[in-house]
Amino acid sequence: xxxxxxxxxxxFGISWLDVNLANLFMVAVSSAxxxxxxxxxxxxxxxxxxxxxxxMEWIVEFVKGIISDTMDWKTGKIFLPLGLTLITxxxxxxxxGVATVGVIGHDLWWKSPTADATLTLTLSGMVILLTxxxxxxxxxxxxxxxxxVSPSPIMLPFKIIEEFTNTLTLGLRLFGNIYAGEVLLGLxxxxxxxxxxxxxxxxxxxxxxxxxxxxxxxxxxxxVFTMLTMVxxxxxxxxxx
Amino acid sequence: MxxxxxxxxxxxxxxxxxxxxxxxxxxxxxxxxYLVKKFAWGPIINMMQKREEYVANEIDAAEKxxxxxxxxxxxxxxxxxxxxxxxxxxVDDAKEAGQKQEQEIIRAAREEANRLxxxxxxxxxxxxxxxxxxxxxKVASLSVLIATKVIEKEIDEKDQEKLINEYIKEVGExx
Numbered sequence: 001x002x003x004x005x006x007x008x009x010x011x012f013g014i015s016w017l018d019v020n021l022a023n024l025f026m027v028a029v030s031s032a033x034x035x036x037x038x039x040x041x042x043x044x045x046x047x048x049x050x051x052x053x054x055x056m057e058w059i060v061e062f063v064k065g066i067i068s069d070t071m072d073w074k075t076g077k078i079f080l081p082l083g084l085t086l087i088t089x090x091x092x093x094x095x096x097g098v099a100t101v102g103v104i105g106h107d108l109w110w111k112s113p114t115a116d117a118t119l120t121l122t123l124s125g126m127v128i129l130l131t132x133x134x135x136x137x138x139x140x141x142x143x144x145x146x147x148x149v150s151p152s153p154i155m156l157p158f159k160i161i162e163e164f165t166n167t168l169t170l171g172l173r174l175f176g177n178i179y180a181g182e183v184l185l186g187l188x189x190x191x192x193x194x195x196x197x198x199x200x201x202x203x204x205x206x207x208x209x210x211x212x213x214x215x216x217x218x219x220x221x222x223x224v225f226t227m228l229t230m231v232x233x234x235x236x237x238x239x240x241x
Numbered sequence: 242m243x244x245x246x247x248x249x250x251x252x253x254x255x256x257x258x259x260x261x262x263x264x265x266x267x268x269x270x271x272x273x274x275y276l277v278k279k280f281a282w283g284p285i286i287n288m289m290q291k292r293e294e295y296v297a298n299e300i301d302a303a304e305k306x307x308x309x310x311x312x313x314x315x316x317x318x319x320x321x322x323x324x325x326x327x328x329x330x331x332v333d334d335a336k337e338a339g340q341k342q343e344q345e346i347i348r349a350a351r352e353e354a355n356r357l358x359x360x361x362x363x364x365x366x367x368x369x370x371x372x373x374x375x376x377x378x379k380v381a382s383l384s385v386l387i388a389t390k391v392i393e394k395e396i397d398e399k400d401q402e403k404l405i406n407e408y409i410k411e412v413g414e415x416x
Contacts, residue, residue: 018259018261019259019261020262023262024262024265027270028269031272031273034273034277035273035277035281038277038280038281038282042282042284042285045284047292053285056285057289060282081274081278081282084277085274119262121263122267122270123270126270
């Protein structure tokens with residue numbers, strides 16, 4: 001029973017436009033979950049914070065700390081919403097696949113959106129493009145171009161390669177961690193269902209441990225992705241680089 | 242039965258970079274970014290900023306009121322000191338005035354006494370002189386009377402002679 005992806009080929013008759021409907025579905029679900037949770041948590045804001053507002057403010061302070069660690073707060077201030085959205089979206093995406101994996105027919109519908117390399121690379125590519133955009137916007141074109149040849153013109157090829165490797169490592173690190181976690185969870189489910197009395201017993205404890213670890217990994221990877229985003233941004237927008 | 246290969250196919254979606262997936266991801270992420278910024282993080286960040294400003298304002302106000310209180314207390318102290326000095330001055334003035342008045346009174350009393358004494362002495366002198374005058378007048382008229390009586394009774398040639406001489410001698414002495 002091979003699990004396949006529900007791919008819609010040649011959407012709207014456009015030959016290159018294939019869409020994995022499961023990805024579409026999961027991205028929409030993750031975004032909706034993040035949006036709903038954020039909005040619920042930020043209702044009834046008060047001067048004297050209580051309950052969920054405290055938690056949300058803690059997240060804000062956390063991301064603020066990440067940004068302040070990597071760059072001057074005055075320039076990094078505008079990246080706060082980006083960092084907040086990244087960390088919450090990736091965290092929720094990571095955790096969706098830890099809770100369960102859903103299969104309808106042969107198609108895998110419910111999983112972490114971040115367990116798909118296409119989606120993580122899209123996110124990382126977007127981040128790298130943003131670093132270039134803000135690098136030019138904040139430092140100016142001249143300073144931006146000078147960054148490629150400093151401290152010496154020999155660095156030019158390496159600097160150009162770095163942009164691509166940054167994109168790849170940023171996206172694939174997230175994908176690899178989450179995908180590996182899901183694969184192992186899938187294996188444990190296999191073991192549990194293959195041999196009902198013994199396999200289930202043998203699989204239950206590792207399953208529990210691995211799910212806990214996956215939650216941990218999910219949090220760490222969300223943090224790492226946000227952190228690296230801010231590091232790459234600071235390379236481009238800080239004047240001391 | 243499941244097989245190991247089946248399980249690995251959980252990641253069937255790994256292969257291939259589908260443009261549609263990318264567009265979907267990008268669209269949803271940017272939409273999410275916009276929506277949560279507008280409805281969740283924006284208000285929270287605003288609230289945090291507002292609280293920060295509020296706290297800063299409160300601290301400033303507290304600092305200001307503390308400074309005001311200090312200033313007021315200093316002023317009060319100054320005022321108190323001034324008042325004390327003024328009171329001291331008033332007491333001193335009063336003391337001085339009292340002493341002056343005392344001396345004045347004593348001096349006036351002494352003067353009055355002197356004046357009274359002098360006038361009494363003058364009166365006494367006057368009375369004495371008056372009495373002496375009166376006595377002198379009386380003696381003169383008495384002596385004239387006696388003289389007439391004596392003369393009437395037993396003046397003779399010889400006596401007259403002697404009296405005249407005596408008189409002349411007396412006059413001569415007086416001259």
